Amino acid sequence: MKNNSINTLVRKNILELRPYVSFRDHNEFNSPVMLDANESPFGECNRYPDSTQKKLKNKLAELKNISPSQIAVGNGSDELIDLIIKIFCEPKKDAILMMNPSFAMYGFYAAINENKVLKLDLNENFEIVKNDFLKIAEDPSLKVFFLCSPNNPTGNSIDDIEFYLQNFNGIVVVDEAYIEFSGKKSSLELLDQYSNLIVLQTFSKAWGFAGARVGMAYASGEIIRLINTVKAPYNVNVLSQELIVKTLNDEKRFQENVNRILEERTWLQEQFEGIACISKVFSTDANFFLIRMENVDSVYTRMLEEEILTSRRDPAIPGCIRINVGNREENEKLINLLKGI
């Protein structure tokens, strides 16, 4: 980044905000009588969650070898995408940059916040053309670049992340929702070098907890303080915080599940080869495939008739459907159907 201070990028009203502080969560007590938050004394989930998500952050810090002060936890990484836009983009004035095609939620939250969306078209292999990036990055209204790697819905990873960090005059959010499937290095290791970097990760994909709604932002302490300031104090509920802490104590099961999904991904890839209605399977670093079909309408309809739900990407990506890796039984159903078309 050519700018040297993050503060020059932050909306003025946000810089001036004082965070909501829960007295209870910011002090140590042994066995307090809690008459401070108008809660009920009865029930199993009667207390507000820890607004600082201390246990969860300490556990994550240990796992990622990073300071807890560099971690923000959101109600899914979706919430963090929204908060990042709110912190840096002035409504009706500033813009975000996203790749095209990429994860639709960046544009969705920008629209809700009344921020413009500039789209960086990817080439036919879904790679960024660096000169196109340099040209579009000159737009002075741009504050945040959402760089999704591996990219959803295309599946490929983006190379040379540092180039974008160095040549963007704003915040670069590297969304690593699928990093665990990629075998690639996380951009977390670049945090010390780049003050404009935010790395997003989530428990929704490889960890198998989409229903718990927990996502993380990793960044400088300065950026994390801003996120903690604008987030709803009790954004991650008690049950999810406890569930994820428990899960993090069993990393072995997580790795086993990822390995099973990777084995199924390989199996599916082999099965796709002999199937007539498929014209191209794009290579993937994620837990899904982008597939070009000979006749996308009839293939998609046939799958729906059999209640096999997939994500139709046509017409935005002509002829393409995104299909994620399931368990063997689900994958067999899919393959048997496709073979018959």
Ligand SMILES: *Cc1c(COP(=O)(O)O)cnc(C)c1O
């Ligand atoms: C699924 C996904 C997420 C995860 O969102 P959560 O809100 O954490 O469930 C984030 N980014 C991308 C690109 C995704 O595909």
